[in-house]
Amino acid sequence: MISLSGARDPAPMAGRGTYNRSSCVQAAGSAPALPLLEHAAEVVPLASAPEAIVVADYGSSEGRNSLAPMAAAIRILRTRAGADRAISVVHTDVPGNDFTTLFQTLDQDPESYLRGDDAIFPSAVGRSFYGQILPSGSVTLGWTSWSLQWMSKIPGPIPDHVYADYSRNQDIRAAYRARSEDDWRSFLVARGRELRPGGRLVVLTVAVGDDGDIGYLPMLDVVYSAILDLVDEGFLAAAEAQHMVIPIVGRSRADFGAPFAETGRFAGLSIERMDVFLGADPLWEAFRSDGDATQYARGWAAFVGAAAVPTLALGLDGGRDDPRASLFPTKMAEHMTARFAADPRPTALPLGRITLVKDEA
Numbered sequence: 001m002i003s004l005s006g007a008r009d010p011a012p013m014a015g016r017g018t019y020n021r022s023s024c025v026q027a028a029g030s031a032p033a034l035p036l037l038e039h040a041a042e043v044v045p046l047a048s049a050p051e052a053i054v055v056a057d058y059g060s061s062e063g064r065n066s067l068a069p070m071a072a073a074i075r076i077l078r079t080r081a082g083a084d085r086a087i088s089v090v091h092t093d094v095p096g097n098d099f100t101t102l103f104q105t106l107d108q109d110p111e112s113y114l115r116g117d118d119a120i121f122p123s124a125v126g127r128s129f130y131g132q133i134l135p136s137g138s139v140t141l142g143w144t145s146w147s148l149q150w151m152s153k154i155p156g157p158i159p160d161h162v163y164a165d166y167s168r169n170q171d172i173r174a175a176y177r178a179r180s181e182d183d184w185r186s187f188l189v190a191r192g193r194e195l196r197p198g199g200r201l202v203v204l205t206v207a208v209g210d211d212g213d214i215g216y217l218p219m220l221d222v223v224y225s226a227i228l229d230l231v232d233e234g235f236l237a238a239a240e241a242q243h244m245v246i247p248i249v250g251r252s253r254a255d256f257g258a259p260f261a262e263t264g265r266f267a268g269l270s271i272e273r274m275d276v277f278l279g280a281d282p283l284w285e286a287f288r289s290d291g292d293a294t295q296y297a298r299g300w301a302a303f304v305g306a307a308a309v310p311t312l313a314l315g316l317d318g319g320r321d322d323p324r325a326s327l328f329p330t331k332m333a334e335h336m337t338a339r340f341a342a343d344p345r346p347t348a349l350p351l352g353r354i355t356l357v358k359d360e361a
């Protein structure tokens, strides 16, 4: 019997620019949500000058993938509010996020939304978005991409996979699903407080397809197999492998809609638009055009290395302080790269895109 007590926090993404360099899959997946953000920026009620317009980016990581959505929103808000109107862009993430790289990205990236506009004021908040982190009624426009699938806590070990929905253990699947339901409600309650009347929030997150497909295979199978490789070679104990989990559960359209089911409203919010779609797989597309299995494999290994390996490493007996913690990412990368290269396949990436609107006053 697996104990599901003692839930832990997931780890932040890999820092020092690793996430920025290894997140082309996320950038491609978010692109179809940009038109929702642009539409929201066109119709959202704006506070009167001189009050700053606040745009919040929930779960920014190192910021590279925030540049395009923030620039798209700002372009429209600028046209509506005039050249001198102060726009405050607040990037939020967990306390351990690499905010230094975030600010360097804003300062130095040629695509930075700061270029040529002195009336934009970026800042950051290092607190979990499962609670209220910005003043009530202050946010005009919110954006969150590829972040809300991360659970507030790791519900517990998984005996036979890294991903709860691929476990054969019903109790585990139920515990992860219950956490995911609670997290979605907590997130909505907090944003319901932060948004201004009529404010909009655009969400892009991992979903379950309308056909019930959980997706994200073969990537997740490769991650689990690489962990078992490390058990086989004696680097990990079998018990440690069970504690190496990716605390993510995709949500179906029904899951997203559940809090709104009774009245159409929840926490002062309602759903303006929602659909589930399949994200592009740029690594597979590149492989199809150049046949380079090594590049394909390195791309997926880097994706997992940046986003999930820091959390998987928490399963080591000594956690972050375990003497093997510094070797673990390299060992995972070796095994994952070999496995991805041996069998390149397309990955189904079900994603949900949702626009939420706060009640008018």
Ligand SMILES: C[S@@+](CC[C@H](N)C(=O)[O-])C[C@H]1O[C@@H](n2cnc3c(N)ncnc32)[C@H](O)[C@@H]1O
Binding pocket: 011, 012, 013, 023, 026, 027, 030, 058, 059, 060, 061, 062, 065, 066, 092, 093, 094, 097, 127, 128, 129, 130, 144, 145, 146, 147, 148, 150, 151, 152, 307
């Ligand atoms: C996969 S990255 C997404 C980064 C970026 N938005 C993108 O689209 O590429 C997920 C981010 O969500 C953050 N995150 C996860 N749980 C969070 C929480 N409870 N509060 C704030 N940020 C969180 C992670 O730390 C990470 O930086």
